Amino acid sequence: MSITVKVDIRQLPHGxxxxxxxxxxxxxxxxxxxxxxxxxAPLILPPGKYAMVPTGLTIALPRGYEAQVRPRSGLAAxxxxxxxxSPGTVDADYRGEINVLLVNHGDxxxxxxxxxxxxxxVIAPVVQxxxxxxxxxxxxxxxxxxxxxxGR
Numbered sequence: 288m289s290i291t292v293k294v295d296i297r298q299l300p301h302g303x304x305x306x307x308x309x310x311x312x313x314x315x316x317x318x319x320x321x322x323x324x325x326x327x328a329p330l331i332l333p334p335g336k337y338a339m340v341p342t343g344l345t346i347a348l349p350r351g352y353e354a355q356v357r358p359r360s361g362l363a364a365x366x367x368x369x370x371x372x373s374p375g376t377v378d379a380d381y382r383g384e385i386n387v388l389l390v391n392h393g394d395x396x397x398x399x400x401x402x403x404x405x406x407x408x409v410i411a412p413v414v415q416x417x418x419x420x421x422x423x424x425x426x427x428x429x430x431x432x433x434x435x436x437x438g439r
Contacts, residue, residue, distance in 0.1 A: 389405060
């Protein structure tokens, strides 16, 4: 079961003419984000390098929600291009432009053209923790076993 939440969105001047983020299927979790780079100057992402790619969008999320910026699986599988700080988090009180930090793990330069789908944005509820300082924690079978302690 999915829920719907209202999110105000504004296109910045360099994003005008681009489609707003959209779900590509009825059950899609993520809205596709598009590159708002100049049409006459695609951004070339060399192998091993990263770049901040503008979307030309700002949003106003309701309190209690975040937007997660995640990679598109096709870019990662076909070109080795992914979101470097995945998932990137857009907080409900942020009103600046949504940018996508892309990295090229592939072996060839990757051109990013205007209007190209570069990432996806998932709107998700946020749970904030109330931290309570204690002198000891409850025991578990796992205990303090970390990295690889439960299997390969």
